[in-house]
Structure formats: C-alpha cells, structure tokens
Amino acid sequence: MGLFIPFISCCICPLHSRSSLRNIRLMLTLSFLLGLTNLTLTYPSKVIIKSFTCKSEDAKIATKALRYAVDEINSRDDLPFRLSFDHHDVEPGASEAWSLITAVCNELKEGGMTLISIDGGRGYEAMRGLADMLEMPLISITPPTYQIENTNFFGIAIRPSTAEILADFIIHKGWTEIIMFTDGDYSGIPMPSLWHHLHKKTNQSVSAHMVELPAEMDQFDEFLRQFHVRRFNDTHAFHSQRSAEDLKNQCKDVVVPKFNRIIIDTTSSSRMQKLLIAIRSAQFSQAYYHYVVGNFDFSPYDVEMFHQGNINISGFQLINRETRGYWNLRKHLKKGRQMTTDASAGDDLDAHSALAHDAILVAYHGFARCLAANDSLFHGTFRHGRFYNRGYPGIFCDPAADGAHSSRPFASFEHGRTISKALRGMSLDSRDGTLTGNIQFDQQGERRNYDVSVVDLVSNTKATFNRKEVMAWRQGVGFFSNRTIAQHTRKPMDAGRNRVVKILTNIVAPFTMLSSGCQLNDTTTPECQGNARFQGYCIDLLSRLAKQIPGFNYEIVIGHKAGSRQSDGSWDGMIGDLLSGKADMIVASLTINQERERVVDFSKPFMTTGISIMIKKPEKQEFSVFSFMQPLSTDIWMYIIFAYIGVSVVIFLVSRFSPYEWRVEETARGGFAISNDFSVYNCLWFTLAAFMQQGTDILPRSVSGRIASSAWWFFTMIIVSSYTANLASFLTLEKMQAPIENVEDLAKQTKIKYGIQGGGSTASFFKFSSVEIYQRMWRYMDSQVPSVFVSNYAEGIEKVRQHKGRYAFLLEATANEYENNQLPCDTMKVGANLNSIGYGIATPFGSDWKDLINLAILALQEKGELKKLEIKWWVELTDCVKDTSVDGSSASLNLSKVAGIFYILMGGMIASMLAALGEFLYRSRIEARKSNSNSLVGNFAKNLKSALSSQLRLSVQGGAVAQPGTQSFEAIKRQQAASFLPASNDKDSSMASDNRLSPTYQPYNTAV
Template sequence: MFLFLTSFTLMVAIPCVPSLPPIIKIGAIFSEAEKGGSSELAFRYAVHRINRDKYLLPHTQLVYDIQYVPLDDSFHASKKACQQVQFGVQAMFGPSDPMLGPHIHSVCDALDIPHIEARLDLDPDYKEFSINLYPSPRVLNSAYQDIIRFLNWTKLAIVYENDYGLIKLRDLDRTPSNKDLEIHLMQADPNTYRDTLQTIKTKEIQNLIVDTRPENINEFLKGILQLQMNDYKFHYLFTSFDIESFDLEDFKYNFVNMTAFRLVDASDITIREILKDMDRFRNGGKSSHNTSLVISSDAALMYDSVYVFAVGLQTLEQSHSLQLTNLSCEDETPWDAGLSLINYVNSVEIKGLTGPIEFKEGKRVDFKMDVLKLKQHSLAKVGEWETGAGVNISDPGAFFDSSTMNVTLLVVTILKADLAVGSMTINYARESVIDFTKPFMNLGISILFKVPTSQSTRLFSFMNPLAIEIWLYVLAAYILVSLTMFLVARFSPYEWHNPHPCDVDNDLVQNQFSMSNSFWFTIGTLMQQGSLNPKATSTRIVGGIWWFFTLIIISSYTANLAAFLTVERMITPIENAQDLSEQTEIMYGTLSGGSTQTFFRDSKIEIYQKMWRYMESKRPSVFVPDYEEGVKRVLEGDYAFLMESTMLDYEVQRNCNLTQIGGLLDSKGYGIATPIGSPWRDKISLAILELQEKGEIQMMYNKWWKHNRGDLMDHCNRNDKTNKESKANALDVDNIGGVFVVLLCGLAVAIMVAIVEFCYNSKKASRAECVSFLCHL
C-alpha cells in the first residue's frame, strides 16, 4: 500500500516529460528560380504558424534550413541534401522540380529520413520514405478523362512542351472508354506556339488540352489572340492548377471556353483567414491592400506538407519518443527512428489548403478539385471533381449555354440559307459571327403573374378612407381643442355672464363652457350638431378654426369614402422586381436555358444578382422547360414567371387571369439574321424602317396579339380590369396635414386674444375701482 501511494505521489508531483525533443530540425530545398518566391514564403509561414500553435507541438519548436540549387543540376542537389543531413534535419521538403526530386529522395531513402514532397511523380512504384501530396498521374488522367467525357469531345489536340508533359498525359488515349477519341499530339515551345496553333486551326481541331510552363503561358495566350482562336467554338483545358493567376482580360468577352482544375478554394472562410495571415507575415505583420488572395498550387502544397509533418509528430508524441541521431552521407548509417516517424506521417488525415489530405503507401488518395470556367466577367467555380465520384457540374449552363448553342444553330442555318427569321434577340455573341438587320420589334424581360383576387370587405372598412395616424391625430386634436376652449373660456371675461339678467344687483356669474360642455361643444360641431354658442372673440376663434378643421376632415373623408366604395380593391403582393426579390412567399423563375436565364446569371445589378442566387438555390427548381409550363405554374398561384414581354403580352391578351407586373427589366430587339456581308441586310433594314414609319408593324402586332382572340373580348375587358386594379389610397399626413397646422395656429391666436381680452377688462376695471392695474390683476 505504501509503495502504491509513493508511486501515485511521484506521478502527480513529476510533470509529464515530453517525448519529442525541444528542437526538431527540418530542411527545404528549392530551385534558384523559386528563391524568395511563394513556395518559400509558404514554407517559412507554415513553420512560423506551427511554432505559434500552443496545442499542436507545445513543447517543440521547428528550426529550418533552406538550400537553393540550379535546375537540372542533380550533383549540386545531392550535395545540398548532404549538407542538410550534416545540419541534423529529421525531414526534408522539396524540391518541386520533377527532375531534382528523385536525387533528393535517394539520399533520404539511404538514411531513412522522411522526404515530404509536393511534385508530380511519374514513377508509380512505392517509395518507403516518401510522402507526396501532389496528385498522381493516375488521378490527373482520370480527372481529364471525366471532363472530356462530360464535354463529349471526340477530337482534341494535346499541346505539350517537353517529353515530361507527354508522359504525364500518356494514359488519356489508353482507356477503353476513349477508343473513339481522336487525339493529336503537338509538341511546342514559346517559339513555335503560333505555328502549332495554326496547324490545329487548319485541321479544324477546336478542343485543346494545354500543358505549358506557367512562365510561358502568356506567349501561348498571345498566339490564340493573333490567330483569332478566341471565340465560342474553341475550348481550352489547361493542366495548370493556377489559371487564376493568368491574365485573361482579353478573353472574357469573346465567349471562348477556358477550363481548368483548382486545388485551393480561396472562398472558404478558414482558407481566406490563413491567406490573410500569410500576407501579413510576408509584409512584416502589416496588412496589405491585396484583396485577390490567390495562392499558387505549389505554395499551398508546400504549406500542407509542413503541416502534415507536424501532425505526424504530434501523433507520434502520444505513444513514442523520438530519438535524434547524428547522420552523415559518408557513413550511410540509417536513422533508427525514421521508419516510425514516416509511418505516423503516412497515417495523417487532415484538411489543408488543398482540401482533404489522406495517404496510402505515401501517395495521396481521395482527391477533390474544383472545376473552373471562364465566364463573361471572371473565372467561376462551376463544379467539382472527386476521386471515385467523377465530375459533378453545378452549373451546366456554363458549358452548354443556350446563347452559345443558339449561335451555333444560327451559323449552321445561315450557311445553308440567306435569311433566318424567328424570335431571335440581337446580342453580342450572335452579332460577332453573323449580321442582323435593324430590330423589327423591341422587347424586354417582364413579370407574368396571376391576376390578384378581390379583397374581402372588413367590418371596420369605414375607417379605410383615412390612415390610422390621421384618426389618431383627429382624436388628439379633439382633446386639445376641448381643453383649449375650456381654458380660454375661463380666462376671457366675456364668457362670464349673470344667470339671472333681471337681477342686476346679483354678483354671481357663470361660465357655460365647463369641462364637460367644452368636450360636448367640440364633438357636437364635429358631428355637425351643437347647442352652445361662444360669446368672446377668443372662444369664437377657437370655435371657428375648429369648424374649419372639421369641414376639411369631413369633406375629405366623404370624398375618399366614395372612392373606396366605388373602386374594387385588389390584393397585389408585388409591384415590381424589387418587391419580388425582397419576399420569399412567391416563387419566381425563368425558362431553363433561355436568354432570360442568362441575363440574370450574368447580371452585375445587385437586385438581379440576388434574384439569381434565389432561383439557382431554390429546390424544387423554379426553372421551367417551356413557356406552357411557366404559364401553368403562374395560374396555379404563388409563382411569378420572368419572360420576354412579347410572349408575356400574347399570353395576357388570351387569359383574363394573367397580368403583367411592373415594367421591363432590360431592353433588346428581334432581328433577322443574315450571313456576314450579305447584300440583303441593308435592304431588309430599310424595309423594316419603312414599315415602322407607316405603322404597319404595329398594326400587324395589334392584329395577331390583341384583335385575333375570338370571343375573348366579350368576357375579358382589359379596361375594366385596369380600373379594378387601381385602388384608392387612404389619406395620410402628406395629404391633409396642413389642416392640422391651421388648427394649431388658430388655437394659438385664440389664446393670445384671450390674454388681450383679460388684460383689457382688468385695465378697465382698475380705472373704475381706482386701483392700479397690477393690483387688480
């Protein structure tokens, strides 16, 4: 028992001894081109952040050594790695160059030192002391195959710079699912980009997979512009994860298709905070005005690499101790603790900047990447790709935009005919490839809604002609005037009289305006009745101004009551697009895949952006496959359909239960399409202008939209309906507030007159009684 208590006391008294040494050294090797770059910054910041963390490695500090080597210089790379071994590192990071990586790994493998990499490794063999965070070629090829399959490509060109890029994409045409895919391999460099693109254009290849060095991408984009391969027909799939750093300003408005994968979702709140803190670290603790917060994939992978190693150390500390040993490339004696450490690192599962991180035999599994697509204003996330699940596109319209598809249809039609006539709106995408005549009909987007139902009559509807605040003000005025009448009558000597006029010696006087009589006089005159008559000038002013007030109030009430009784009040929950966006009870949507949907999706106006976010996220979907379905949902109630005004007017004229809400949200026109340079374009435009001046187009519109409705005119009178929809509004302070001001001014005048009367009578009495005026007061 004594031994047990002694052991327990020692366990409590002696603090827990950490199983990790207080300092653990790590090394990083970068190419000279990366010196001072984003990858080195990410490495330094990750170590800094880990050392500040009180919970990750509370008793251990990471100390790093950084070495730089020339590209393609394996001898110096191995020599620098041995220098870091001599420094006493317990793990090595980098380099990202695929040629230098194997040489560094050979040194780590010989000495059982964990090698944490973030580079594309083309060797599929298992490496015992290697942990690689970069997606494997198998993962990348699977992602490219899935996106190609989704886009339904049957013919494409792969543009690569060196054999390394070709090896990376070698599995694209080896899978059975791609046996019908025609692939053209094109090797190019900055000096031959233009010629290669010209060859691709000559072969009528419109789908390209581009694998170039990031520093050469601007030359490739320049070649695209020079050869005018930047319209909707071409689609470029970039293998780089850093498309957000490309200068794509010249490509935003040409509807060219550019797609790429992304590892880092900078819109994630946690990731944004890390990137902001990294930016402050780079600026010595000061915040910069950089709002883009875009980090390169190499830098993000380097950051995650350091954190994976730190979490591995934390896991090891819970069950083992780490024994440090002096190592040397000359002795080639392996590190005994290296195998345990690499196994713990290999078991790490965390969420990093590049998404969920998990390993199997040193290679990263269960990868997840964002799919980015260049849209009219910027790059946008349109979906995700995940290992096993494949491509999940959240915005199919980004790839199969109806406006682009309509352009293709128009071009094909124009190649076979001289004219294309239909409900085709004139827009930039279509005008860039074909010609349009002058618009023969102008239109815009408007709101189709069900005709509001009549409002049921309420028991106290007689109060509707006046707003509630007016009723309250009238009540307050009634009390104020009654009290003023009472006080003024008491103050004025001319309201006091002898109740018995025949008895002249009677000194008793009375005042008819007692408190109750004052209130009775006020309410009586308001109701056009009354028995009391004021005698003094001041009280007559009070009475007169109150009569004027009641005249205005009663007349206004009577006139507005007549309007309420003769006008049918309708329940109209929305009046315009803003009302629609600020409520959630009434659903609203557009035609799926139409130009109206594209308008809201690409709009930069805040109200329309808010409406688009609502429509896009609403489940079940508020988009309809055709106009008939949209009209049907409107008639069912609690649904507003956003559609082109011409179609809307056509439906409204044929169904008394439909109406248009608000005005037009945009302005556009229908035109007749012709091939570019067609001699018919100007002639047709002149004919359209002539018909418009003569009013014949408007007469045809009236004929087919308004007059050609069978017997609908007999039971659906739009003018009557318009009158019913107009509603009488309750009078408020803005309408009759002035009469309250007149009333207050009149009461003020009455009070001043009462004071004058009192003073005059006191002066007169003081003279009669031979006393001073003040004494009489």
C-alpha cells in the same frame, strides 16, 4: 528543390523520478517533430525547420507560404513546442541536383527526420533517390511520377496528379485527339499515367501530339500565332490531298483534327498565367480551339476574364476558397509580392502555395500520429545534446568520404518506416486547416478521395458571354452528374412554361403587405387565398413581370429575414432557402452586395436607394403676441431705429445750413421773424410719417433736404415691402426647426443618440467603411450602453417616436420615406443618403429565369412602369398631408438680405449734407457780392467773411427777429420794398422775379 526538416537534440536529467521522466519524455518527443539543433533544450522546446529551394519566383512564394504555416502553428496556445524556419537557396543550373544533395547531406550530419520537396524536375528525382537510400520520409509538393510497382515507400505527394481527372474529362467530352503544350523535359502530367487511366475506363483510342513551349515567356504571343498558321496550313493541305484520288493512300496516316483540343502543362503558375494572357490577347479567331489548363491554377480571375470572350477553355480548381485560412494566406502572400502583368490575377493564391501550406500541416500531424501510438519512440534518438541514429551521431550519406567518420558503417534512418507509415495513414480535412480539402494517401503515397471543381467555358453564340458549367469531380468516383450547375446560359423563351415558380418574399411595407382584412394563415376567405392575399410594390412588380415573360406562373411564399452567412459557411434566411432549393426566386427589398453575389445571381436593380437618417418631427412653434415682429430679425429692427434717428438728424442739419429752408415773416409788433420749419421735433415727425407711409404739412425746399428725404423714402419703401411680404408667409407657414440637418451634424454631437439594425447590410456598411466619419459613428454606436442597435426596422422606428427627439435611426431611404408618410406622421427624413445601393431579384446559379427577368426589368424601366409603381406606393397611398414646412434655418429677414438699402440710405445722407454745404457757401457768396458790387477785392473778402458769419450764426441760433428801428429791420424793409418795384435792367429783373417766386426767403446781410 527540397525542404529539409531536421530534428532537435536535448538531454534528460537522470535525477527525475520515473513518472516525471515519462512525462518529460512525452513532451520532448512531441517537440522533436520538425526541428534540429545541437543545443540542449528543456521543454517547451523550439523546432528549427530548414528549407532548400532553387531560386525562382514560384519557389519564393511557396517558401513564404511555408513560413506562414509555421507561424500559424506557433500561434496556438495548446502546443508543447514552437517551430522556427530557416531557408537556403540553391543555385539553378546543370548541377542543381548535386548542389541539393550536398546541402541536405551536410545538414543530415546534425540529424533529421523528414524532407519536403518543393520543386520538380531533376531536383525532385535526386531528392527521391536520396530518400529511398536513407529511408527518409519525403513529402512532395510536385505531382507524383507514374510507377507501376511500389518502389517509393518513403515518399508521399501532397499535390495530386491531374492524369485521372484529365482522363475522365477527355472521356466526358468524347475527344479522340489532343495536343499537349509542355515545358521541355519536365511534365506535370505523366503521360503513362494518363494513358493508363484512359485505357482503364474506355476502349477508345486517343492520339496525342506533343508541342514544346518556348523557354522565354515573352515569346508566347509569336508561338501561338505560328502554331495557328501551321494548323491552318495543315488543314488546307489535308483537304487538298483528300480531293486527289491518286494520293489517297499516302495521306491515310496524316492526322489533322478539325477541332484543336489543347492541354496546357507548364512547370510553374507564372508561366501558366503568361500563356493564358497570350491566349486572351491573340489576334486570330480561336473558335476551333479548346484549351485545358492541366494543373490546378485556373483562378477565379481567369474564369471571369474568359467568361466574357469567345474562347473555349476548361480548368480545375483544388483550393477551397470558402475557408478563412485561404483569405488569410492570400492576404499574407500579397504583401510585398511583385505583381504580374495582370494585377488582378497576381492577387489570387496559386495551388503551389496552398499545397506548401498543407505540407507543414501534414508533417506536423504525421509526427503527432507517431507519438500518439508510441510516446517513447524517439527516447534513444537524443543523447548528450546530439542526434543519434542507430547508435551513431547524425546521419551520413557516405561515411567513407568523411575522414573523421570513415570507420562508421552506413546506416539508414531507423524511424523512417514508422514515420512514413504514419504519414500515409493520416486523414485531414478543412476542419484541420487544410486549404486543398480532404488529404488522404494510398499505399503508393498519392492523394485519394479529394474533390476538384471543373470549370468548363464553351462559346455561346446566343449570349454575349460563354456558357459556363461547374462540375464536381471526386477521385476514384468521377463526375457528380447531379451536382453539375449550368450558369449564364441563354435559355429558350418557353423554358419552364408549365412549372409554377416559387417566389420568396418577406412582409416589409410597402414592398409586400397583407391585403386589407386578410391574415397570413387564413385561407377560408376566397379573397385571401393564394397570391391575392398580398399587396405592395413587389406584388405589382411580379404581376408586370408575368405580363412581360410568357409562361411565368408563380406562387408567393413568405420568408423571414434576408439571410446571413454562418460560421460554417452556410446561409440562413431566404438566401439559405434559395440555396437549398426550397424556392426558385427571391423578390423582396433584397440589397445587392458582394457577399450575397458570391452565392446567388442577382438581376438588374429594379430600385436604387441608400442609407438615410430618420428623426422625430420637432414640435411646432407657438406664436406670441409679438409675432408680428418676427418677419424681421432683431438686428434689422435695431438698424431701422438707428437709421430713423440718423436720418432725422441729417435732415435737421441740412435744413439749418441750407439758406433755402429759411423764411421771413412779420410779427404782431410789426417786426420781422426769420424761422426754419425743420426743427428737431418736426424732423423726427417728418421721418416717422414717411416711414409709416403717411404725409405731413412740411416738405423740404432745398436740394439737400430733398436728396435726404428721397433716400429715406426709398429706404422705407423697400423695408415696408419686405416686411409685408415676409409677414404673410411667416404667419401662414408653420415653422419647424430640425435639430440636425445632415450626417455631419449627427456625428459631431452626442445629445442625440443614433443606431442601426444589427447584423444587416447597414451594419456592414458602417463596420467596414473606409470613410473616417462613418468609422467614428460605428465606434460610437458599438460602444453605447445600453445598446443603440435594434433587431428590426419596426423596433428602431418605435424607438425614434418614444425618445422625443433624443434618438435617430439610420435605415434604408425607401423604408424611411414610407414610414414618414404613415400615421401618426411624427417622423421625418433629414439630409441626403449616405450611400447608393440597389434592390435586385435573386435566383440560383444557372436559373432559367435570370436572363428573362433582366430583359423584363429593362423593358419596365424604359416604359416608366417602375417609376409609376414607386409613385403609387410612396406618394399617392399615404396617410399624411405633405407639409410645406420651413427647414431649420430662421425665416426672419436678416441683414445680409437688405444690407444694400442701408448703403443707399447712407449714400443719400452724405450727398444731402454735401449739397447743404454747397448751398450755404453759394448763398453767402451772393450776399457778399450784392453788398459790395463795386468795392475792391479786400472789401469783398471782408464782406464774404461777414456773410458767412451771419449765416452760420443764424443756422446755429435757429432763427432771429428784426425789431423796428434796427439796421436789420431797415435792410429787410428795403429788400421787401424792392421786390415789388419794376426791374431797371435784366439783372435786377431776374432778381425781382426770383424774389417773387420765393417770397418766403428774403436775403439779408445784416446780423440780427
């Protein structure tokens, strides 16, 4: 509906001096540009802006853009006033025009200086009539209506009409018939103005058919389907009538075009988006349709979606999307916006919101222009805290209808003509913050000298996507033929066969290097002329591309850095040269990213890489005289010592308690000595000899002793084998222990500083990364003094070499791996790549070579040629011998690798002791039974106890001697004599046999 910008009221103290009054008057008049209040203010004053709109989604978004523009102006520090914004909704319906007039007239009673119309239709017509009557300046965001005479001096239109550009587009296409999809009574494209421009520029007649769109947006799909059916039936009916000779005259007025050219004209951008979605999802063939979006809401999202289909469509773009203001307003409007069905389309900024933003700028600069010409223009407008017009307070639309002011005459706004003249005479552009380019007005208040981008998408059967043309058009001039850019069109294979292609590259090893003995500017040597003076991965890649693409003749030109975007929107470096036409292609280690993709076309990636970490190689460790001990860790050595002592003790104990380890020998005096070979000294010697893989003159005879010995022998076999194997590899490999192993190690320490190349794609990765660890690394690097950033890779690599392990450099993995293999071979890569990026060949939009290069790169990938080139320059042509070095972890054998053998050893010792206890009890029981074979149970228990006691005493004492004449001597004597007698029965025979087999063991039952 309408936006009312009221004025502000204030009083000036008469006690000020004349010069002071003039200065205060100037400041106050500047603050009166767009506000209204009935309070007395002193500068700097606050301007109040009030808006009136019909309730709708588009009006709501436009109002939000107005608020943003007000806040944007208020944020400036050089203004003598600030703006405030107040919004009022008017209910839509049949009486919306009357409701709008009533609301505005009520506000004008307090004062006002200009109006802004947001909505079109009846509301705009009512607002225009009110502005003409009151001579009130009117700024309209809706398209201007067609007027033959200048009857609207007080209105200006921010939104230009599409009638003139549509006329030029129809003439450019050579169309003679069109179909208009419109929204009922209101039309954003005034048809009289369209016919006026067509007749002005061509004598050819153009016929039009008007088709009204349904009111409900969910009916668009059914509407398109029925429209297609009607057009299909009408076409067949037309051809049937033409085949009948007698009905030929009856069908001469029937107009059924073979190709349907449809111009879409909707009242809002939301309805336009819904209709475009319905067109994309239509289930019938649209090969014979060509749609034209008749407003300025053909967004980049729409271009992308239609670009991949077979639908012919064209549209106009008025917004300058290369400015910072566009992105800021888009981000602001995106907050809290209710997304459309296509969320990506809803993210973009529509023309209505951009024009609303520019309307505030026009109003502000218009009043500034008035006051620049006459700083006392509004001196008599404010008195006693009120707004006065022609000597009366406020502005009344109908004084007679107001009882309190029925006696005052009707008076129009006294400064209306001055303000309107200032608005029409202004000139703004993007430097003033406009989003729709150059803003100028003619005498009728319509935009002039503005630029529009025309995007034309046409079905292309030779490619999987449409043919795209972006044409520049200027009001009053027409299309710029020399600025037309054809994009994404499948070209013939012989395109540009006879033209030499200029290839830009830069000197970066191993991608592009000077050949041996050649200088960059030396052309005297025949071997160093032309392309022959260069070598490297990119040079070999170009030669293989030339074999794949017929007629690909190229000349290599050396550039410098890749290029970055400047503050004015231009590009420097190789990308800048490519955009300016100095070269046709960039073949280098050029990273594909979003910002570069906006201005150039990239091929398929010919190599994938990522950001990696380079550090200086750690110093090689020197071996000491005790290096032979390093194959086993210190813990293992300690555990082996403890195991050696423990096993010796276990063998000693089981040998003492096992009766099978005792033997009887005659002494020199004729007595008998009972002894055990496994003393403490002998046990230590036995286990040490087994560990050293040597033999001894004593061996265990008992089961328990043999179990313990077997477990120890198995343990020593594993330990000695592991030590021998680890010693061989440990002494032959040079161990280097890296201080860091990955990016996490680098980020959590501060001893080693790290940096990157400033201003490149690596810096952008860290600066805008959403990963917390990379954000922390960026903050660390950005805060270091002196700076850890370098200007190029060579400086960063040299810094790594000079700082003796105290500096790490983050660079692309391709450069990292190549430099590590070059002399002096003192750097190394650690960890995995931080991200994944690709290198591509850059061409201008619409280049003849893009599709051919893509096909050639895919062919080289499938054949393995690209991998061969990578191996050649990164593996084969190196100066360093690849080391087989151990990583940062220790090479010593630790406990976790051999813990199992210790468990086996402990299990063997426990089993041995249990066996010894069994043997001890078993032999004691046998001895007790022999002594009392026919006695009672009580005597047997007594004898068993005696046998256990004597055996235990023997084990503790470590042996005994039976002297002649003692009871023990006689018992041993009888047993020894009995062992040589023939057996009297089976039992005695078996006993005698057992004694003969074990002559060293003589059982006894007498304590010595």
